[in-house]
Amino acid sequence: xxxxxxRTGTRPPNLMRRHAxxxxxxxxxxxxxxxxxxxxxxxxxxxxxxxxxxxLAKASGMSQPTAGKIIHxxxxxxxxxxxxGNHRPGSPGGNGGREGGxxxxxxxxxxxxxxxxTPRFLGVQLDVTETALAGLPFNxxxxxxxxxxxxxxxxxxxxxxxxxxxxxxxxxxxxxxVMLSTPGIVDEAAGRVVFSPNLxxxxxxxxxxxxxxxxxxxxxxxxxIRALALGHLMHEPDHRDFLLVDFGEGLGGAIVIQGRLFxxxxxxxxxxxxxxxxxxxRRCGCGGVGCLETLLxxxxxxxxYAASGAPEPHDWDGFRRHVAAAGIPPxxxxxxxxxxxxxxxxxxxxxxRRVVVxxxxxxxxxxxxxxxxxxxRQGGIWARFGEIEFCAASRRRASGLVxxxxxxxxxxxxxxxxxxxx
Ligand SMILES: [Zn+2]
Numbered sequence: 001x002x003x004x005x006x007r008t009g010t011r012p013p014n015l016m017r018r019h020a021x022x023x024x025x026x027x028x029x030x031x032x033x034x035x036x037x038x039x040x041x042x043x044x045x046x047x048x049x050x051x052x053x054x055x056l057a058k059a060s061g062m063s064q065p066t067a068g069k070i071i072h073x074x075x076x077x078x079x080x081x082x083x084x085g086n087h088r089p090g091s092p093g094g095n096g097g098r099e100g101g102x103x104x105x106x107x108x109x110x111x112x113x114x115x116x117x118t119p120r121f122l123g124v125q126l127d128v129t130e131t132a133l134a135g136l137p138f139n140x141x142x143x144x145x146x147x148x149x150x151x152x153x154x155x156x157x158x159x160x161x162x163x164x165x166x167x168x169x170x171x172x173x174x175x176x177x178v179m180l181s182t183p184g185i186v187d188e189a190a191g192r193v194v195f196s197p198n199l200x201x202x203x204x205x206x207x208x209x210x211x212x213x214x215x216x217x218x219x220x221x222x223x224x225i226r227a228l229a230l231g232h233l234m235h236e237p238d239h240r241d242f243l244l245v246d247f248g249e250g251l252g253g254a255i256v257i258q259g260r261l262f263x264x265x266x267x268x269x270x271x272x273x274x275x276x277x278x279x280x281x282r283r284c285g286c287g288g289v290g291c292l293e294t295l296l297x298x299x300x301x302x303x304x305y306a307a308s309g310a311p312e313p314h315d316w317d318g319f320r321r322h323v324a325a326a327g328i329p330p331x332x333x334x335x336x337x338x339x340x341x342x343x344x345x346x347x348x349x350x351x352x353r354r355v356v357v358x359x360x361x362x363x364x365x366x367x368x369x370x371x372x373x374x375x376x377r378q379g380g381i382w383a384r385f386g387e388i389e390f391c392a393a394s395r396r397r398a399s400g401l402v403x404x405x406x407x408x409x410x411x412x413x414x415x416x417x418x419x420x421x422x
Pocket of ligand 1: 273275284
């Protein structure tokens with residue numbers, strides 16, 4: 001199968017298909033082979049963060065001239081940069097500087113890394129109440145900084161209008177693409193939202209086309225929780241298999257198996273939040289009744305807190321302080337138990353043993369995650385004879401969007417006639 005076919009559309013990339021990419025595949029065209037090699041090197045650099053040419057060639061199994069050619073192209077594009085490097089923990093050989101020097105006489109200790117500063121992508125984070133923008137470098141370990149924020153106005157035209165009015169980088173026309181993260185059930189290949197319980201106006205609108213109209217740049221649409229999972233993968237490349245669960249305005253999941261985002265025929269993944277919980281009468285934005293999300297979204301938790309008769313203020317800080325002082329109230333405990341049971345069901349079904357939790361609950365006293373993890377362990381069959389691993393992690397949405405953007409750069413004609421924006 002031609003790997004180029006596999007990548008048709010704008011599916012988020014898979015950076016972590018390392019070593020196998022350039023080996024064992026026959027009948028590749030030179031362009032597809034180069035792309036596969038390019039992604040292999042970018043995957044290695046994601047892991048090492050900084051390495052010499054020789055180290056990259058060795059770790060990839062490519063010849064030094066082949067690896068050198070690819071690195072040269074990425075340097076010329078402005079995706080990578082050369083620095084004077086000393087050995088750091090995590091770099092592969094421990095003598096990177098010397099090896100680099102051997103390859104490039106007169107330039108000892110030259111190392112390759114992602115360009116950490118120059119904005120290459122416009123990151124757009126469409127959220128229920130707020131939209132955030134950032135100029136993102138070609139660096140999957142970039143900081144999670146979103147300097148421009150504005151309220152999300154309902155309606156495509158209104159939203160596009162407020163988006164177009166914002167200035168994020170000095171020369172947006174020089175960027176390589178726009179990376180949009182959006183909630184809901186998202187058909188990433190078509191660049192459309194199919195269904196969005198918390199943001200109905202985005203449904204069936206041509207989000208990608210509308211954004212392309214503003215900046216005349218390629219637009220990649222990524223479902224918001226999948227962007228978080230990609231971002232986590234960039235920072236924890238050893239976490240090859242996990243279920244990521246995010247608690248926020250909604251409750252969503254994303255699945256990574258063997259270092260790749262799980263993709264299936266339907267544009268529907270990890271929708272844990274819309275599992276009905278018996279005895280829960282609340283109506284959900286999806287049209288259902290009793291969804292888990294109606295117990296554990298930010299809004300639902302604050303409503304639950306206010307309804308419990310607890311002292312004011314009924315805001316997030318007040319809620320957190322109350323839990324710290326008085327422990328987990330029974331209504332919250334029940335919601336955590338329900339979430340644990342739903343998550344355990346997903347682990348049992350998918351055959352996963354690692355849960356990565358991002359978002360709101362990480363901000364609560366540790367007893368809250370302790371309760372959730374206990375409930376997952378109780379329902380997870382793996383815990384009967386093995387160990388379920390839990391990881392409370394930061395949201396790395398910017399990293400995830402950069403990871404999605406890296407695939408654009410691997411396109412065959414990318415960079416032809418293009419001047420780096422630096
Ligand atoms: Zn629902």
